[in-house]
Amino acid sequence: MSQLRAAGGGVFSGYDLDTRFYDEMFEPRGNPRAASRRLHAALAELVPEDLVKLQDGVYRHFLHEGITFTVLDADKATEQIIPIDCVPRVLTAAEWDHLERGLKQRLAALNLFLKDVYHEGRCLRDRIVPIDLVLGCPQYRMEMRGLKVPHDVYVAVCGTDVVRTHDGFAVLEDNLRVPSGVSYMLACRSAIKEAFPRLYRANRVREVSDYAELLYATLASLRPSQDTPNVAILTPGMHNAAYYEHAFLAGEMGIDLVEGQDLLLRDSGLYTRTTSGLRRVDVLYRRIDDDFLDPVHFRSDSVLGAAGLFHAYRAGNVVVANAPGTGVADDKSLYAYVPEIIRYFLGEEPILANIETHLCREPSSLAYTLEHLEELVVKEVGGAGGYGMLVGPHASADERARYAERLRADPANFIAQPVLDLSRAPCFIDGAIEPRHVDLRPFVLQGRDEQHVVPGGLCRVALRRGSLVVNSSQGGGCKDLWIVED
Amino acid sequence: MLARLAAEFYWLGRHAERIEHTARLLRFQLNRLPDRPVDELTLGWQAVYRILGQPSVSSNLDGDDAETVVIPDAYTLAGKLVEERANPDSLLSCWEHARENGQRVRAELPLPVWTCLNQGYLWIRDSDFTTAWTRGPSALVGEAVDRLHLLAGVVEAVMPRDEAWRFLELGRFIERLQHQAELLAGWVEFNREEAGASALSWADLLRVCSAYEVYCRRHSTNIERQQALGLLTQDPEVPRSLRFAAQRIARLLAGIDPVGARYPMAAPHRMALRLAASIEVEPTGLSGEAGEFFRSVAQDGRVLHDLTMAAYVTHTFPQELAT
Numbered sequence: 037m038s039q040l041r042a043a044g045g046g047v048f049s050g051y052d053l054d055t056r057f058y059d060e061m062f063e064p065r066g067n068p069r070a071a072s073r074r075l076h077a078a079l080a081e082l083v084p085e086d087l088v089k090l091q092d093g094v095y096r097h098f099l100h101e102g103i104t105f106t107v108l109d110a111d112k113a114t115e116q117i118i119p120i121d122c123v124p125r126v127l128t129a130a131e132w133d134h135l136e137r138g139l140k141q142r143l144a145a146l147n148l149f150l151k152d153v154y155h156e157g158r159c160l161r162d163r164i165v166p167i168d169l170v171l172g173c174p175q176y177r178m179e180m181r182g183l184k185v186p187h188d189v190y191v192a193v194c195g196t197d198v199v200r201t202h203d204g205f206a207v208l209e210d211n212l213r214v215p216s217g218v219s220y221m222l223a224c225r226s227a228i229k230e231a232f233p234r235l236y237r238a239n240r241v242r243e244v245s246d247y248a249e250l251l252y253a254t255l256a257s258l259r260p261s262q263d264t265p266n267v268a269i270l271t272p273g274m275h276n277a278a279y280y281e282h283a284f285l286a287g288e289m290g291i292d293l294v295e296g297q298d299l300l301l302r303d304s305g306l307y308t309r310t311t312s313g314l315r316r317v318d319v320l321y322r323r324i325d326d327d328f329l330d331p332v333h334f335r336s337d338s339v340l341g342a343a344g345l346f347h348a349y350r351a352g353n354v355v356v357a358n359a360p361g362t363g364v365a366d367d368k369s370l371y372a373y374v375p376e377i378i379r380y381f382l383g384e385e386p387i388l389a390n391i392e393t394h395l396c397r398e399p400s401s402l403a404y405t406l407e408h409l410e411e412l413v414v415k416e417v418g419g420a421g422g423y424g425m426l427v428g429p430h431a432s433a434d435e436r437a438r439y440a441e442r443l444r445a446d447p448a449n450f451i452a453q454p455v456l457d458l459s460r461a462p463c464f465i466d467g468a469i470e471p472r473h474v475d476l477r478p479f480v481l482q483g484r485d486e487q488h489v490v491p492g493g494l495c496r497v498a499l500r501r502g503s504l505v506v507n508s509s510q511g512g513g514c515k516d517l518w519i520v521e522d
Numbered sequence: 523m524l525a526r527l528a529a530e531f532y533w534l535g536r537h538a539e540r541i542e543h544t545a546r547l548l549r550f551q552l553n554r555l556p557d558r559p560v561d562e563l564t565l566g567w568q569a570v571y572r573i574l575g576q577p578s579v580s581s582n583l584d585g586d587d588a589e590t591v592v593i594p595d596a597y598t599l600a601g602k603l604v605e606e607r608a609n610p611d612s613l614l615s616c617w618e619h620a621r622e623n624g625q626r627v628r629a630e631l632p633l634p635v636w637t638c639l640n641q642g643y644l645w646i647r648d649s650d651f652t653t654a655w656t657r658g659p660s661a662l663v664g665e666a667v668d669r670l671h672l673l674a675g676v677v678e679a680v681m682p683r684d685e686a687w688r689f690l691e692l693g694r695f696i697e698r699l700q701h702q703a704e705l706l707a708g709w710v711e712f713n714r715e716e717a718g719a720s721a722l723s724w725a726d727l728l729r730v731c732s733a734y735e736v737y738c739r740r741h742s743t744n745i746e747r748q749q750a751l752g753l754l755t756q757d758p759e760v761p762r763s764l765r766f767a768a769q770r771i772a773r774l775l776a777g778i779d780p781v782g783a784r785y786p787m788a789a790p791h792r793m794a795l796r797l798a799a800s801i802e803v804e805p806t807g808l809s810g811e812a813g814e815f816f817r818s819v820a821q822d823g824r825v826l827h828d829l830t831m832a833a834y835v836t837h838t839f840p841q842e843l844a845t
Binding site for chain 1: 524526528628629630637641
């Protein structure tokens with residue numbers, strides 16, 4: 037490991053460059069990268085008090101507008117302001133264009149995969165993906181077998197987690213069920229634009245503000261008939277962790293934010309209860325998990341969904357986005373097969389790499405994982421939010437021993453990956469700028485005929501020094517991402 | 523609009539109005555702390571609690587050392603109405619409820635309205651009540667009123683006059699009608715029970731209702747029971763008069779009613795018109811039965827609430843799929 041100081045002095049005077057990690061702002065010798073020069077120069081002129089004011093302004097912006105997420109503890113739900121760092125991360129247009137192509141390719145292949153596994157099952161017969169891995173996945177919905185999904189769009193909204201190492205960009209996971217975070221991307225942008233108006237303009241940053249318009253167009257394009265559709269968002273309610281986002285998107289798109297109690301089935305159609313009668317719903321952007329969508333077809337104890345919703349869907353009278361059963365394609369075990377899926381369905385080489393993944397369901401991988409537990413990150417295949425995983429190098433011997441027992445008891449429930457050298461970006465921490473590990477979740481939209489990726493994403497930051505966990509529920513924050521012209 | 527959202531807007535209006543009503547009464551009582559005799563303050567607390575429908579209070583002001591506990595006692599009594607989470611009608615609880623209503627309709631609520639509501643909630647949630655009591659007893663409740671006026675102003679300035687706005691305003695004015703009727707009934711009845719005492723003066727009643735100045739301009743600085751009650755009941759230009767509230771309710775319900783002002787009117791609309799007419803013709807103040815009349819208006823307000831909910835929120839649709 038070699039450590040250098042970043043150029044610039046001032047608020048950068050304590051910025052240690054650790055060459056093990058790709059630095060988003062600085063070249064290995066400490067000079068700012070070309071795309072970040074303007075930002076670096078502007079920040080270097082500031083004194084810490086200026087940054088404190090900026091950070092405080094951004095924080096107040098979030099506080100007053102109630103831009104929050106909810107953390108669920110055992111006995112209560114706590115509403116928290118999502119921590120936001122005021123130093124943007126910068127990518128060049130060329131880097132972004134590469135990412136965009138890779139993300140579109142990936143989603144196209146995954147939609148074809150989903151259609152296949154719920155219809156002909158060619159890729160299973162051809163042993164591209166093990167049949168038991170698909171059919172045994174809890175997210176595989178038998179109810180979707182043979183069902184014609186409008187325009188074959190199973191996943192209309194996808195949030196793909198991307199990381200960067202010295203080897204370039206790689207996909208960490210695909211979120212194909214109810215990906216969240218896009219509202220924080222937009223809120224971050226709005227706050228940062230306010231904080232750095234001149235700098236923002238000078239950098240000619242690509243805009244993300246038309247996301248809601250594109251999302252509406254995407255959802256509307258999936259409508260069952262040619263009439264102007266009534267699109268609604270289905271939320272579990274205000275105590276859900278992502279409720280702010282549901283309300284934000286509904287407000288931006290000018291559509292109803294409905295709860296299960298607002299919906300009812302009539303003549304195989306789905307309707308909302310209004311003050312003056314019933315109003316038909318054509319497209320439902322659901323933000324609740326499959327299990328809770330419909331107590332008649334899925335979990336009978338669900339009070340979040342609407343009885344008969346799936347019946348209306350099956351009758352073709354309402355489109356549900358994302359379709360039920362998409363979770364089979366974002367299972368962490370399935371992830372390892374995505375490059376093969378791309379080759380099989382598109383006949384192309386994957387543009388974005390995967391992370392090396394060991395499926396513990398395979399005896400040799402299990403043995404390797406157990407042997408190298410202190411070097412690996414082990415995750416539950418159905419886990420999310422950074423919960424239930426083991427970061428080998430940070431765990432105690434006792435924790436590793438306990439985790440190994442769980443692994444042996446149910447190996448198919450786990451995958452292992454090497455600890456990633458996640459790239460780092462400058463963050464304003466305690467009065468100075470310091471590097472922190474970051475990842476990125478861009479959002480891909482798949483409509484009837486078109487794909488869109490807004491040039492930006494939720495850039496998550498592990499705010500604790502040395503931490504690799506970027507989840508907001510575990511001490512992570514977010515920052516704006518600027519795509520600047522080369 | 524979605525029936526559930528209509529109810530949330532309606533309750534947002536009710537909760538905001540409830541906060542203002544409680545804060546006005548508290549401000550009246552807290553402003554009297556520095557110079558009123560102990561027995562008047564005791565009477566004042568009893569009246570405030572009774573008018574707000576709170577359980578009767580036991581005060582420390584009856585003993586020999588009443589003068590020494592008058593201020594701490596006042597802060598305890600005020601605290602129950604301001605910061606006590608266990609009291610669903612305290613300012614803090616109501617603000618929390620209002621914010622929850624706002625959160626549930628956030629997709630439909632203009633951002634400046636939401637921000638104003640949220641900032642108000644954060645202000646009261648983070649208030650240091652102990653310090654607030656020592657710095658100036660009525661400043662805190664005064665600020666609560668100011669913040670609600672700001673909210674009302676933002677609503678007025680930015681909300682489109684659509685169904686959401688109508689339900690919000692309807693909630694406000696039904697709450698106001700009920701509270702004002704209870705306030706007038708309580709004041710009348712309390713003065714009758716405490717005949718001879720000057721604790722609850724008619725001037726104070728006018729001040730609580732922000733109608734003292736207008737009364738003086740219309741009549742004189744010599745405040746008469748009959749004229750004060752007349753102003754607060756029948757004057758169509760005084761925002762806290764019963765007639766003002768009833769007329770607003772009728773207009774709002776005409777806008778919500780799917781058939782507008784034509785026959786057959788929806789039940790709450792019909793009831794609101796009848797109520798407005800009865801307030802207009804009632805020779806309040808002249809009659810010794812004014813308290814009874816005010817109680818009946820408050821009861822009508824409750825009926826109006828039930829009819830509104832039944833007509834627009836909890837109505838059922840035949841042939842629903844059983845869950």
